[in-house]
Ligand SMILES: CC(=O)SCCNC(=O)CCNC(=O)[C@H](O)C(C)(C)COP(=O)(O)OP(=O)(O)OC[C@H]1O[C@@H](n2cnc3c(N)ncnc32)[C@H](O)[C@@H]1OP(=O)(O)O
């Protein structure tokens with residue numbers, strides 16, 4: 001395993017009252033050499049083989065059918081990840097399954113890398129001769145071929161499903177292993193299906209017999225996800241202790257997730273002495289799925305050294321994110337956002353207190369960094385702005401976007417941000433920029449929108465009522481009728497501000513996607529009517545050009561956003577005209593036009 005920048009692992013430090021307390025710290029896991037592959041032996045007692053069954057048990061997830069091409073691509077990704085064994089399929093199931101397993105065996109199963117690593121390619125088979133021969137034919141061209149055969153050993157399965165006596169089951173199992181040996185297969189895995197609900201004494205017996213027949217790995221499936229971690233750990237250690245010949249084979253776990261215990265049970269199995277863990281990317285698999293590779297691998301990577309007696313795997317975690325995405329895309333099995341390690345929220349921090357901690361030190365709320373599994377985060381501290389975010393998080397995001405706002409402006413933006421976050425699930429950078437633009441990048445405030453209400457629809461006339469505070473600090477209310485709600489709002493604003501302006505351009509965009517998105521409005525106006533000559537600039541040809549003024553506004557309500565944009569442009573226009581008339585030393589005609597109410601900045 002290459003050196004991986006992980007965080008986690010623990011060291012001890014003097015805690016309160018001299019107690020040694022575990023503290024989590026950032027550390028690098030040193031590169032470990034993968035032991036040479038021998039079917040029934042691992043030279044390093046701490047090495048745990050990772051057996052990936054995404055293409056077999058994973059494909060048994062309802063609706064997760066994969067094409068042969070997709071299976072080959074996934075197998076390549078699994079090889080990049082460094083899994084020890086790829087269970088590529090169940091070759092007897094269909095000609096397509098057979099071809100997919102064969103293609104993987106010939107391609108991925110022969111792609112030896114610079115370190116000498118190549119994954120074992122495995123095919124599943126019942127104990128029937130035809131199945132076994134088909135599985136062997138599919139995998140035999142791999143450099144390291146394996147056949148995995150199984151038969152159920154629980155009373156309920158033997159009696160009702162197989163309709164066999166225990167002796168017949170043993171006979172089937174032994175014959176299957178012998179048959180594989182006779183075909184030339186010397187890497188043979190045997191599984192007593194439903195071992196979790198089987199009589200342990202019967203397990204010791206059948207497992208002892210298959211070892212004698214030539215099995216090299218004994219996989220112990222908790223087929224129905226029935227066992228609890230301590231039970232499964234005991235089962236594995238008892239199998240190791242009581243099965244004749246168990247020291248000469250590898251014991252493996254295969255834990256289904258019916259009670260959500262598959263990862264815990266797999267780790268417990270390793271604590272009980274298992275040195276192969278069967279698992280799938282994203283935990284997909286029959287019914288509630290299988291143990292999730294990324295959870296098992298990262299738990300061992302982070303806690304194996306200190307809490308599991310030094311266990312480690314050969315997985316290169318930096319490929320986990322890409323493998324997860326590929327499997328999710330191809331299988332159509334969407335990863336839940338809060339899924340450990342690979343869920344969209346696994347490295348996202350939404351609450352103010354967490355975000356504050358993350359900004360001060362990432363180890364406060366993360367036991368590993370996203371880069372460890374190959375994720376690049378667009379934000380340094382994994383901060384997701386939302387309704388639980390605090391000032392520190394917003395301030396930091398603003399600063400990352402290039403805005404260092406003074407306290408007062410930050411407070412204004414924060415207030416509007418909280419309002420928006422109450423309505424909108426995810427606040428994006430674009431939302432933040434729109435808020436800053438609307439709140440901060442505004443001209444000198446002359447008129448302020450305080451309230452706006454519109455009545456519109458297919459019956460009656462669109463009417464808007466606005467309350468605005470003028471430059472004299474007085475709030476005034478008026479209504480306007482227009483051709484639509486925005487036009488009605490603009491008419492009401494005009495009658496309060498008492499300047500004449502012509503709307504040159506009006507555009508509205510949603511800043512982000514979704515029904516709760518912020519609407520960003522931009523308008524361009526110029527003085528009109530009696531004020532038309534007021535705002536001009538000297539053109540480069542020596543003549544005069546009339547100036548136009550733009551304004552923008554953002555709000556979840558499109559009419560409010562439009563009103564804000566219009567007032568912003570009006571304020572610019574008023575400020576410009578006031579400044580110009582002050583420079584000219586004369587009262588502007590706009591003042592005359594705004595006869596009864598103050599329209600311009602003092
Ligand atoms: C726990 C697990 O995940 S095991 C893997 C499960 N995966 C799959 O089943 C996916 C692929 N399966 C298939 O495509 C089909 O089931 C096939 C091709 C394997 C078999 O199809 P069919 O021959 O039509 O049999 P069907 O599926 O209806 O029934 C299974 C038969 O296998 C028998 N059987 C089940 N397990 C085993 C076993 N390990 N060894 C021998 N026979 C077995 C059953 O008793 C049953 O026999 P019966 O028909 O005499 O009653």
Ligand SMILES: CC(C)C(=O)C(=O)O
Pocket residue numbers: 057150191193194219221222223224254256
């Ligand atoms: C074939 C075996 C290992 C299996 O998938 C199970 O028992 O769940």
